[in-house]
Amino acid sequence: VVVSTLSSTPLQVLFYLNGWYFSAYFLAEGLMFVYKGLLLPYPPATLTLDGVLLLVFFGLESLRISYGWKGNLTECSLAMSVSVLVPCTVLSVYYLMLQTFVLRLEFILNAVLLSFYSLVLSFYR
Numbered sequence: 001v002v003v004s005t006l007s008s009t010p011l012q013v014l015f016y017l018n019g020w021y022f023s024a025y026f027l028a029e030g031l032m033f034v035y036k037g038l039l040l041p042y043p044p045a046t047l048t049l050d051g052v053l054l055l056v057f058f059g060l061e062s063l064r065i066s067y068g069w070k071g072n073l074t075e076c077s078l079a080m081s082v083s084v085l086v087p088c089t090v091l092s093v094y095y096l097m098l099q100t101f102v103l104r105l106e107f108i109l110n111a112v113l114l115s116f117y118s119l120v121l122s123f124y125r
Contacts, residue, residue, distance in 0.1 A: 003114055008071050011123040015069045018116045022061050025109050029054055029095065032103055040101050050099060057091040064088055068120065089117055 033051055036042045057103035068081030099109070 007075050011072050019065050026058050036101055046100050060088050
């Protein structure tokens with residue numbers, strides 16, 4: 001279903017900033033996994049699962065930003081972007097609270113990412 005709406009400049013800026021932020025987030029999270037794998041008694045199977053989930057998170061977040069970006073520019077429904085937002089939010093909450101070891105930096109990075117998600121939802125019509 002295509003619903004005609006006006007494109008939103010603040011939403012477009014938010015998608016742009018979210019793209020850059022998630023790139024930095026992905027790099028930082030990957031480096032923290034290396035750190036945790038080397039210095040903390042992290043179970044290898046759990047570390048592998050967390051790494052695979054990070055790659056899935058990267059793919060889903062890339063889809064969400066791409067669909068949202070294009071949907072906003074073409075003034076089409078952003079429903080696809082919002083539908084991908086649910087698994088991204090679940091993965092962010094997992095990295096925020098449910099990992100074996102959660103570093104303070106991970107907590108802060110995920111809290112900021114969840115703030116981006118809430119801002120996107122506030123601009124969604």
